Amino acid sequence: MTSLALGHLPSLWRQHLLSEFAGLKQACPEGVFVSLTPGEPSLWSAVLFVRHGPYAPAVLRFQIMFPDAYPRAPPLVTFSTDIFHPLITPLTTHMYAASVESDKSTTERPKLPPGGFSLEHGFPEWFGGPQRSEAGSRRSKSPSAVSTKSSKRRSMKPPPVPEKDNLPRYMQTDRRTISTYSLLKYIRSTFDKAEVLDAVPLSAAGNPGAWHAWRTHRRKQEKVDEKKTYRLSRLSILSGDTTRDFGSERGDGAAESDAKSITSSQATREPGEWNWDGVWEDRVKKGVASTLTESVLYGASGISDDMIHFLALEEGTIEAVKGNLRRTLDASA
Incomplete structure (x- = not known):
């Protein structure tokens, strides 16, 4: 009797990818458009239109390369659009937490290429499970930047499959697909939902600098919201008690004094505690604006095999195309 060897039939999983792509035509996350590379079903080109959230209204290009071991091994997601994001490695440098680089479990978390998107937070089962990720988060220290030469996405090898997954696929019944x-x-959620970024640990970040900048931005937002709530509550109270006003002034003065002492102590802080105030707002604002420029939208995407292109059309032509689609x-309805 011929033995089953489904774990060694890449063609079967290529067919699986094709069926999943066909399913996306019926149900695809809003704002995401995907195209296949002719003759290479394991390489997908995609564009993300961020319609709301902290990165709206950016237009971002990325590619997904599925290894033969998918879905046991994670795909490689690479963004060609330069954007300041906690999960995306910079296009020109590698940035990792020092504890991550020294962690013995890094064999399960290969370094990402420039523009690589970290999937460890969203899918920890691909990287040894949540326990390793949590341990790495507790040991995380200040980020370090290591300059590397730019390399093509195709030259990157897919992430290795953990040794415990060497069983044939038909015998793996306890794994979530x-x-x-x-x-x-x-x-998409990492661009339009702030709470998703809030939950990302430093150990899973692709860009630790962006991670710190985002955390600083969120703390700043919380303080602004608290001040608004406090002012509204005071306006709702009709009282002529000057002592309370004087007390609030003293509180404001104490806050200013604390802020000055914090500023003076920043010179002795660790790199992970540098002054990131305003960094996220500035970098993201410039990055989002650059994705909407004509040279980026209608020019070369930077990916030689990209299958998605935009055309600059007049308003009348766009309305005619919409009418034809309707x-x-x-x-067909």
């Missing part, structure tokens, strides 16, 4: 829909939905949809 991660769909491409879930993958795309998670990627008529087609009405006819």
Whole structure:
């Protein structure tokens, strides 16, 4: 009797990718558009239109390379659009937490290429489970930057498969299969949902500098919200008690004094505690604006095999195209 060897049939999983891509035509995360590379179903080109959230209204290009071991091994997600994001490694440098680089478990977390998107937070089962990720987060220290030469995405090897997953796939019954829909939905959520970024640990960050900048931005937002709430509560209280006003003035003065002492002590802080105030706002604002420029939208994408291109059309032409699409949809309904 011929033995089953499903774990050694990449063609079967290529067919699986094609079926998942066909499913995305019926149900795809909002704002995400995906295209296949002809003759290479394991390489997908995609564009993300961020319609709300902290990175709106950016237009971001990325590619997904699925290894033969997918879905046991994680795909490689690479952004060609330069954007300041906690999960995306910079296009020109590698940045990792010092504890991550010295961690013995880094064999399960290969270094990402320039523009690489870290999936460790969203799918910890691909990287040894949540226990290793939590341990790395507790030991995380200040980030360090290591300059590396730019390399092509195709030259990167797919992440290795953990040794414990060497069993044939038909024998692996305790593993949750991660769909491409879930993958795309998670990627989108890291751009339009602030709470998702809030939950990312430093050990899973692709860009520790952006991680610190985001945390500083969020703390600043919380303080602004607290001040607004306090002022509204005071306005709602009709009282002529000058002592309370004097007390609040003393509180403001104490806050200013604390702020000055914090500023004076920044020179002795660790790199992970540098003054990141305003860094995230400035970098992201410039990055989002650059994604909307004509040279970026309609020029070369920087990916030789990118399958998605934009055309600069007049308003009248766009309305005509929309009308044709509506008529087609009405006819098929």
